[in-house]
Amino acid sequence: MMNVDRLLAVLNIVVTVLVAMAGVILTVLYASRNEIVLKNIYDAVMTQARKSGKALLVTLKSPSKRGFVAKCLGAPILLLIALSPWLSQREDGPSLTPTVVPADQIGYVGQPLPSPVAVQVQTNSVPMEGATVMFAPTSGGTATPDAVATDSAGRAQTVWTLGCRSGKQTLVARVLGGGSMSIPATARPASVPTRIEITPDSAKLTSVGDTAGFSARLLDQCDNEFPGKVVWSSIRQCVFKAGSDGLATALRMGTDSIVATFGNLRATAPVTVESGAR
16 A cells, blocks of 8 residues: 555645646747736636635644645645746737727718728737737728738728718727727718619509609618709600609600709609500
């Protein structure tokens, strides 16, 4: 049977080797700059060390267990104490700082902001080159490019095209292996419409004097409605009469189109008069 001293010696070696292995792992992680994983391991190790220290104080009150504690826990605790100053000097993970002015830009829905969105990545207040920053709009729209490596000044920028919803919008910038931040912007309705939508898209009249009413909406590239009044007319001007309110009145049998015009925009809808030629 293995005597107690030999058993304690074996346990002491095993525990010491395990703690040493943990130290090697921490060293590799530190060298690879995996700060998040290192922090989690460091916090776990130091929490367990505090628990072991409390247990040690309780156990030392029992004279019969002092030898066991001294041989099995003494070396690992001393090793942790020796490592703790070095571990506590770990670097902070990369952090993001906005560098765009003004911070809250104003633009138009579906359009790029006036200035590119730029952020700076720092580690311990020092610009970090080569870090990858991911940009992701949360309210639609796009960021071009959506992944950027920082330059020698730790700076990364992207062109943010706003989504189609007017009001506050947000772009999230996230650095791989580090933190993230939200960048706000305000989207205004479009300054000019981009197309005209006519309702209905066609009409058939059965006799002279019949009428059909048309309406038109001015829309931007995001299909948001734009205020304004169109001018109504017809192409041939002899099949039906187009009123200023969009009312088409049949004049003779034939086919023509009603036209809605706003500035340089133009939309048409076919109108057919099937009978009742005069």
